[in-house]
Amino acid sequence: MTTADPTLAAKKPIWGDDPWPMVVLAAIAFLPLLLINPKTWLVLTVAGLAMGMMIFIMASGLTLVFGLMGVINFGHGAFISLGAFLGATVLLRMTGWTGVDSIPLNLVAVLPAIVFAVLVTGALGWAFERVIIRPVYDNHLKQILVTIGGIIVAEQMIHVVWGPDQIALPRPLGFKGAVGFGEIVFEKYRLLACVLGLAVFAGLHFMLNRTKLGLLIRAGVENGQMVEALGYRIRLLFVLVFVAGSALAGLGGVMWGLYQEIITAGMGMEVMVLVFIVIIIGGLGSVGGCFVGAILVGLVANYTGFLVPKLALASNIGLMVVILMWRPQGLFPVIRQ
Amino acid sequence: MLDRLLSGDMPRSKALGLLVLIVVLGLALTPFVFPGTRSLDVAARISVFIVLVASYDLLLGYTGIVSFAHTMFFGIGAYGVALAIARMGPSWEAIGIGAVVALVISALLALIIGLFSLRVRAIFFAMVTLAVASAFQILASQLSWLTGGEDGLTYRIPSVLTPGFRLFEEPVLGVNITGRTLLFYGIFLTAMALFLLMLRIVNSPFGRVLQAIRENDFRAEALGYRTVVYRTVASVLAALFATLAGIMIALWLRYTGPATTLSFSIMVDILLMVVIGGMGSMYGAIVGAAIFILAQNYLQALMKQASVATQGIPLLPELLHSDRWLLWLGVLFVLSVYFFPTGIVGRLRK
Numbered sequence: 295m296t297t298a299d300p301t302l303a304a305k306k307p308i309w310g311d312d313p314w315p316m317v318v319l320a321a322i323a324f325l326p327l328l329l330i331n332p333k334t335w336l337v338l339t340v341a342g343l344a345m346g347m348m349i350f351i352m353a354s355g356l357t358l359v360f361g362l363m364g365v366i367n368f369g370h371g372a373f374i375s376l377g378a379f380l381g382a383t384v385l386l387r388m389t390g391w392t393g394v395d396s397i398p399l400n401l402v403a404v405l406p407a408i409v410f411a412v413l414v415t416g417a418l419g420w421a422f423e424r425v426i427i428r429p430v431y432d433n434h435l436k437q438i439l440v441t442i443g444g445i446i447v448a449e450q451m452i453h454v455v456w457g458p459d460q461i462a463l464p465r466p467l468g469f470k471g472a473v474g475f476g477e478i479v480f481e482k483y484r485l486l487a488c489v490l491g492l493a494v495f496a497g498l499h500f501m502l503n504r505t506k507l508g509l510l511i512r513a514g515v516e517n518g519q520m521v522e523a524l525g526y527r528i529r530l531l532f533v534l535v536f537v538a539g540s541a542l543a544g545l546g547g548v549m550w551g552l553y554q555e556i557i558t559a560g561m562g563m564e565v566m567v568l569v570f571i572v573i574i575i576g577g578l579g580s581v582g583g584c585f586v587g588a589i590l591v592g593l594v595a596n597y598t599g600f601l602v603p604k605l606a607l608a609s610n611i612g613l614m615v616v617i618l619m620w621r622p623q624g625l626f627p628v629i630r631q
Numbered sequence: 632m633l634d635r636l637l638s639g640d641m642p643r644s645k646a647l648g649l650l651v652l653i654v655v656l657g658l659a660l661t662p663f664v665f666p667g668t669r670s671l672d673v674a675a676r677i678s679v680f681i682v683l684v685a686s687y688d689l690l691l692g693y694t695g696i697v698s699f700a701h702t703m704f705f706g707i708g709a710y711g712v713a714l715a716i717a718r719m720g721p722s723w724e725a726i727g728i729g730a731v732v733a734l735v736i737s738a739l740l741a742l743i744i745g746l747f748s749l750r751v752r753a754i755f756f757a758m759v760t761l762a763v764a765s766a767f768q769i770l771a772s773q774l775s776w777l778t779g780g781e782d783g784l785t786y787r788i789p790s791v792l793t794p795g796f797r798l799f800e801e802p803v804l805g806v807n808i809t810g811r812t813l814l815f816y817g818i819f820l821t822a823m824a825l826f827l828l829m830l831r832i833v834n835s836p837f838g839r840v841l842q843a844i845r846e847n848d849f850r851a852e853a854l855g856y857r858t859v860v861y862r863t864v865a866s867v868l869a870a871l872f873a874t875l876a877g878i879m880i881a882l883w884l885r886y887t888g889p890a891t892t893l894s895f896s897i898m899v900d901i902l903l904m905v906v907i908g909g910m911g912s913m914y915g916a917i918v919g920a921a922i923f924i925l926a927q928n929y930l931q932a933l934m935k936q937a938s939v940a941t942q943g944i945p946l947l948p949e950l951l952h953s954d955r956w957l958l959w960l961g962v963l964f965v966l967s968v969y970f971f972p973t974g975i976v977g978r979l980r981k
Binding site for chain 1: 634637669691695697747750754755757758759761763765766770773794894899902906950951954955957958960961964965968969972
């Protein structure tokens with residue numbers, strides 16, 4: 295086999311032939327070491343990674359949906375809020391399991407909450423695609439308007455079902471507190487978020503690069519018409535990706551809710567700002583880019599939050615501006631035909 | 632004469648003409664026909680939002696750009712005046728300086744955002760403006776030493792414009808002409824003038840190019856129009872008008888805070904008004920703003936009654952609860968994007 299063989303593309307590292315995004319990531323991760331002492335840096339890095347992973351989980355579906363059909367779903371945030379509320383409904387009924395300082399018992403409570411949230415947001419995603427998105431393909435303006443309308447209605451429905459007030463969602467006792475390695479102390483929940491985020495990324499990466507389904511999705515991103523011409527129903531593929539994306543948003547919502555320990559109907563829209571920054575930085579349609587972008591955003595937010603707290607919020611916008619000046623299509627531009 | 636005033640863009644439908652006339656006359660006569668602070672407040676808000684919504688329609692309806700930063704410019708106008716008055720006292724100079732500084736900042740910011748993100752894809756602009764606007768909002772509530780944070784700023788305005796001032800000793804037509812009435816007419820007339828100016832802009836050759844870009848930007852570019860430049864100019868113009876609307880609301884409320892000027896819910900309100908009123912027609916702004924703000928202020932009372940009346944039926948009372956009025960407007964919004972993309976005005980003009 296020659297290196298020009300396109301089937302080899304899957305065997306390459308996720309960044310392909312282009313090392314620069316990784317160089318940027320490494321620079322942003324390690325340059326703060328000049329200003330921060332290494333122990334603090336390690337703690338901040340873990341915090342940044344945890345935040346990045348949670349954003350990645352929420353953003354991955356959105357970017358794939360865009361890549362596949364050019365559909366941008368501003369209502370994605372609704373699934374984040376819904377996921378959090380659905381998860382909370384289960385968790386708040388299981389205080390017997392969550393109030394105990396034992397990770398296995400807590401997991402018994404958290405897992406059903408996650409499964410419930412994921413299943414319901416997935417199903418709602420299917421309905422959302424059917425009712426809201428299907429009539430407005432190929433019209434970005436209407437997509438934006440209609441999905442914004444969708445999130446307005448969804449937020450109001452959350453108020454109808456769960457009442458107008460924010461809900462406190464305490465973390466299960468086993469996930470509270472921190473674990474120490476010598477002098478360095480990490481919050482347990484952040485480690486868990488990192489692990490879960492990596493697992494989702496590994497799963498997505500495997501699915502996209504090693505399975506037939508993933509092959510079709512990647513082919514669909516690159517040239518949807520050709521995939522259709524070869525006899526695959528790209529619509530079905532798209533619905534599948536949309537449902538999976540909504541379910542991931544639901545999962546991210548549960549995690550974000552437990553991270554903030556307070557949930558509101560508007561939380562989805564607040565996180566969406568970060569999600570959009572991440573998928574813009576990563577390159578619309580690219581899952582690998584979304585992963586790198588999410589980590590970048592998480593790290594930058596935490597480093598600047600420590601160094602210059604006042605600038606923490608502007609830092610992500612700054613990051614986006616700098617990256618777009620360098621690469622207007624994002625770190626990993628998706629080539630479409 | 633009327634044709635010239637409306638830049639040749641007449642309502643072109645008896646029903647629409649009548650509706651616009653009712654709204655404008657209703658606003659003009661509010662102090663005399665509907666006395667009371669509540670109705671005056673509603674009328675002033677409608678006037679301000681007509682400008683704000685029309686300027687948003689310049690972007691969304693005429694150029695086909697979705698921006699989520701419109702409230703940011705609205706907020707810059709409001710904070711510009713509020714900060715200037717808070718620093719320099721309630722004088723006309725303070726208002727003037729605040730307004731000019733706000734307009735300059737808005738124009739620059741819109742220019743930067745436009746040149747930066749309108750080059751790529753329209754969808755980019757929507758996301759970038761969402762991010763920038765939310766950062767701006769958080770910034771405004773964080774810099775509490777400057778902006779008063781979440782509490783915002785309360786200030787006085789020149790005494791000629793306050794309720795304590797009487798223009799005439801005697802009531803006119805049974806109504807005391809106070810400074811508040813003067814301020815209302817100032818806002819109303821400014822709003823109408825700005826509206827006519829925007830009508831002039833969209834019916835100029837420049838406005839035609841914007842519409843061409845909306846319909847087919849590739850073709851417009853091929854015909855030799857530099858779409859980036861036109862789009863950017865449109866977004867700067869829209870930002871300037873939004874800033875002027877912000878200045879007016881700051882003077883009217885004598886209070887400026889994140890909730891009244893910058894919050895995402897105001898952005899949603901603007902979207903609802905544009906879409907329900909009618910995208911791609913300036914008259915949509917008048918109709919949309921009037922209907923929406925009247926609904927905001929009076930529909931809730933109606934829903935409260937309905938909610939009480941349906942007590943006992945499951946779920947219905949919650950759905951009809953007076954705080955849930957946005958739910959129904961949201962549904963209306965989605966339906967109108969599908970079925971009446973040109974809104975009420977488009978229907979009436981058919």
